[in-house]
Amino acid sequence: DRIKTLETRDLCESAKKGCGECQTGVANQKCEN
Amino acid sequence: MIHQFQLNGYNIVMDTCSGAVHVVDEVAYDAIGMFEKCSEDEIVGALLQKYHDRADVTREDLLALLSDIQALKDQGKLFSEDDYEEMAGALKERSGNIVKALCLHVAHTCNLNCSYCFASQGKYHGERALMSFEVGKQALDFLIANSGSRRNLEVDFFGGEPLMNFDVVKRLVAYAREREKECRKHFRFTLTTNGMLIDDDVIDFVNRECDNVVLSLDGRKEIHDRLRVDYLGRGSYDVIVPKFKRLVEKRGGTRYYMRGTFTHANPDFTRDLFHMADLGFTELSMEPVVAAMDDPAALTKEDIEIVKGEYEKLAAEMLRRRREGRPITFYHYMLDLKAGPCIYKRLSGCGSGTEYMAVTPWGDLYPCHQFVGEEKWRMGDVWQGVTNTALREEFRACNVYAREECRDCWARLYCSGGCAANAMHATGSIRGVYKSGCELFKKRIECAVMMQAAIAEETDAEGNTP
Numbered sequence: 001d002r003i004k005t006l007e008t009r010d011l012c013e014s015a016k017k018g019c020g021e022c023q024t025g026v027a028n029q030k031c032e033n
Numbered sequence: 034m035i036h037q038f039q040l041n042g043y044n045i046v047m048d049t050c051s052g053a054v055h056v057v058d059e060v061a062y063d064a065i066g067m068f069e070k071c072s073e074d075e076i077v078g079a080l081l082q083k084y085h086d087r088a089d090v091t092r093e094d095l096l097a098l099l100s101d102i103q104a105l106k107d108q109g110k111l112f113s114e115d116d117y118e119e120m121a122g123a124l125k126e127r128s129g130n131i132v133k134a135l136c137l138h139v140a141h142t143c144n145l146n147c148s149y150c151f152a153s154q155g156k157y158h159g160e161r162a163l164m165s166f167e168v169g170k171q172a173l174d175f176l177i178a179n180s181g182s183r184r185n186l187e188v189d190f191f192g193g194e195p196l197m198n199f200d201v202v203k204r205l206v207a208y209a210r211e212r213e214k215e216c217r218k219h220f221r222f223t224l225t226t227n228g229m230l231i232d233d234d235v236i237d238f239v240n241r242e243c244d245n246v247v248l249s250l251d252g253r254k255e256i257h258d259r260l261r262v263d264y265l266g267r268g269s270y271d272v273i274v275p276k277f278k279r280l281v282e283k284r285g286g287t288r289y290y291m292r293g294t295f296t297h298a299n300p301d302f303t304r305d306l307f308h309m310a311d312l313g314f315t316e317l318s319m320e321p322v323v324a325a326m327d328d329p330a331a332l333t334k335e336d337i338e339i340v341k342g343e344y345e346k347l348a349a350e351m352l353r354r355r356r357e358g359r360p361i362t363f364y365h366y367m368l369d370l371k372a373g374p375c376i377y378k379r380l381s382g383c384g385s386g387t388e389y390m391a392v393t394p395w396g397d398l399y400p401c402h403q404f405v406g407e408e409k410w411r412m413g414d415v416w417q418g419v420t421n422t423a424l425r426e427e428f429r430a431c432n433v434y435a436r437e438e439c440r441d442c443w444a445r446l447y448c449s450g451g452c453a454a455n456a457m458h459a460t461g462s463i464r465g466v467y468k469s470g471c472e473l474f475k476k477r478i479e480c481a482v483m484m485q486a487a488i489a490e491e492t493d494a495e496g497n498t499p
Contacts, residue, residue, distance in 0.1 A: 002061035002098055005110065006489055008370040011052040011379070011446065012109060015120060018377035023221070024134040024187055024389045027447035027478060030369050031378075 035112060036443030037066055040483045041349055047482060049443045050117070053110035054370060056486045060090055061098055068102055069112060121380045121432045128388060130419070131181040135172055136391040136402045139164040139201055140193035144229050145269055147261045149296060149322050149330045155193030157406030162394040163198045168415065169205040172392045175415040177216050187221045191391070191402055196230035199238075206242050223247065225292070227261070228273030231280055240284045248277050251293040252305020252319070259298060260330070278313060286315065290364060293319040296330040300339040303347045310354075310361050318364035321473060323455055337469055341476045348480035352487050368481040379433075382449035386412070386428025400428055403454030428453065431463055438466045444475045 009031070022031060034049040044062040046055040057065065060080060067076045077095045084090035105111040141162045143155030155161075173188070180186055188209065190202050202224070209220045224239060225247040239246050250273065251257040258268025281289055291314045295302035302319045309317055321340065324331040332340065347363060354360055383389065386400030393405055396415040404410040413420035433439055433450045451467060451474070459467040 002058045003101055003105070004056045004489075005105070006054045006056065006370055006485060008052045008054055009373055009375075010109075011050065011376045012113070012116075014375035015117070015377070018123065018375060020128055020131070020133070020183060020388070021185055022374060022378060023185070024384055027365075027368065027373070027449075027481075031372050031374055 034115065034441070034443060035065065037062060038479050040345065040479055041352075041487070043483050043486050045479075045482060045486055046111070047443065048111050048113055049446060050113040050115045051109050052370070052373075052446070053105075053113075054482055054485070055105070055111070056490070060084060060087075060095075061102075064095070064098055065102055065111070068099070068106075073099055117376055117380055118434050120377065121434045122429065123377055123380075129181065130179065130387075130425075131183060132176055132179040132388055132390060133183040133185070134187035134189075134384070134389040135176050136189040136191045136389070137164065137169060137172055137205070138192060138391060138393050138402070138405060139169065139190055139195045139198040139205075141394050142197055143192060143194045143227070144197060144263065145194070145227050145261055146264050146266075149260055149294060149324060149328075151323065151403060152193065153406070157393075159406055164201060164392075164394040166201050166204050168392075168394065168396045169201055170208055171396060172415045173205060173209050173212070175418065177212060177218060179418065180218065184217065184219055185221060186218050187223070189402075190222065190224040192225070194227055194230070195224055196226050196235060199230070199235065203238060206238075221245075225249070227269065228276050229263075229269060231273070231276040236280045236283055239280065244288060246280070246284075246289045247292045248273075248280070248289060249293070250274070250277065250291050250309060250314075251295070252299070252302070253308045256299045256305055257293075260296070274312065281314060290316050290318050293317075294322050295319050295340075296322045296324075297332055297336055298330070300332060300336040301343060302340070303343045303350070306347065306361075306363070307350070315361045317361055321470075323458060323467075323470075332469065337472060340473060344473070344476045344480050348484050352484060355488070356491070365477040366481040366484055368478075368485055370482075370485055376446070379446045379449055381432050383452070385453055386425060386431070400424070401454060403452075404457070427463065435464050436466055442471075444471075444478055447478050448474050 036047045036049060038045055044057050044059055046057055046065050063080060064076055077092055080095055102111060141156055146154050176186055195202060206222060213220060221244040222242055223245045224243050227249045251261060254270045257270045261269050263269060291309050293305055299305060306317050306319050321332055322330050351361060351363060389401060391399045391402040391405050392415060398412040398414055398419060399405045399410050400412060412424050419425050431453055433445045436450055439445045439450055451470060453463040455467040455470050456465040457463045459465060
C-alpha cells in the first residue's frame with residue numbers, strides 16, 4: 001500500500017447540495033450546514 | 034490538476050478540483066508525477082532503474098501501483114477536471130442582493146499611533162469621528178431588511194479603536210438582541226481591539242455578547258513597542274498584556290484571537306508567536322504587513338523566503354506541542370478537510386462588496402473595511418442602500434475565474450482568488466494578483482495539509498479517529 005487517501009469533502013459532490021449560511025479565510029472555514 | 038510537494042518527511046499529492054489529498058511513499062510520488070506524461074513502460078523502466086536497490090520495487094509491484102493510480106483517476110480523486118466555471122457566479126447570483134455581514138466602523142479614531150496602520154491611525158485618511166447610535170441602528174435595520182432568508186447575521190465592531198465608542202457598541206448590541214426574535218435572526222458579534230481601554234466592564238460585556246474577539250498584539254515587547262505606540266511615542270505592551278490575559282482567562286481561553294502583524298523588522302515571526310504562547314495565549318494569528326514597497330516596514334524578497342521557512346518551522350513545532358498535550362492554534366492552519374466549505378463558497382470568495390460591506394461613522398457603505406476612505410469605492414449608504422450598483426456587479430463578478438493567473442493555480446479553490454483589497458492595493462485592480470501574498474498563501478496551505486497528514490498518521494497509530 002503506497003498510497004493513503006485522507007478523508008476529505010468531495011468538492012464535486014458538494015456542487016449538488018451553496019446555502020450561504022457559513023461565516024463571512026475561505027480555506028479554513030467549516031461548513032455549518 | 035494535481036499539486037505535489039514534500040514537507041517534514043511527508044510526500045503529499047493534492048487533487049485540485051476534487052479536494053482529495055493523498056499521502057504517498059516516494060515510489061508512488063514519482064509514479065504519480067510521471068503518470069500523465071509517460072507511458073506505462075517508460076514509468077516502470079524509470080522507476081526500476083531509480084529504485085534498483087529496493088527489493089520491494091518490482092515490475093509487478095509497479096504495475097499494481099499504476100493500476101491503483103488509474104483507479105483513483107477513475108474515481109475522480111486524481112487528475113480530476115475543472116468543471117466548475119459555469120457555476121462560478123452561482124452562489125452570488127442565487128443570493129441576489131442579500132447582505133449578511135457588516136463591519137461597523139464605530140470609531141474613526143484611535144488611542145494608538147501605529148505607523149504601519151492600514152487605516153491611517155484609525156482615521157482612514159479622513160476626519161476623526163465616532164459613529165452615532167442612530168447611524169449604527171440604521172445600519173442594523175439595513176442589514177436585517179436586506180438579509181433575505183439568511184438566519185445568521187454578522188456584525189464586526191471595528192475602527193480605529195471601537196472601545197473609544199463603547200457606549201454606542203453596547204446600545205447597538207442591545208438593539209440587535211431586541212430585534213432578533215421578531216426577525217428570526219441570530220446576530221454574531223465580533224470586536225477588534227488594541228486593548229488599551231479594556232476594563233472589567235468591557236470584559237464582562239465582550240465575554241457575554243461577542244462570539245469572537247480579536248486582540249492586537251505583535252509578540253515580543255521590543256517588537257510590539259517598536260510600532261504600536263501612543264501619541265507620546267510610548268509602547269503599549271505593558272499596558273495591554275495584563276488586560277488581554279484577564280479577558281482571555283475570564284473567557285475560558287476560547288473564542289478569541291491574538292492578532293499580530295509582522296514586518297521587515299521581524300520576518301522571524303515565529304519567535305513572536307511562541308512568545309504569545311509563553312504568555313499563555315493559545316489562539317494565535319500573525320499576518321504579513323501589506324505595505325508599499327518603499328515603506329520601511331514592507332517585506333523584501335529576502336524576507337519572503339525567511340517567512341516561508343518560518344511557516345514550515347511553525348507547523349513542525351505545532352505538531353510537537355500537540356503531541357506534548359499543549360497545543361496552540363494558528364489561524365491559517367485551521368483546515369477541516371472533511372467539513373470545509375462547499376464548491377460554491379470556494380469559487381466565490383469572501384463576499385466583499387456583495388454580502389459583506391463596511392459602514393463608516395457617517396453611514397456610507399464600502400466593499401470592505403480595507404476600501405474605506407477611498408471615495409471611488411463608496412457603494413451607497415445605510416439609508417438608500419447600494420446606489421453604485423455597477424460597483425456591486427464588479428465585485429459580484431470577482432471570482433476564481435476572473436483572474437487569468439489563477440486558472441492554472443493548484444491553490445485556487447483554497448484561496449478563492451485571494452483578497453480583493455490586497456489585489457487592489459498591489460496592482461490597482463480588484464482582479465489583479467498580489468503575487469507575494471499568493472506565494473505565502475500557498476506555503477501556508479502546504480503546511481496546513483502536511484499537518485493534517487501528520488495528525489491522521491498519529492491518530493491511525495493510536496487506533497483512534499481524528
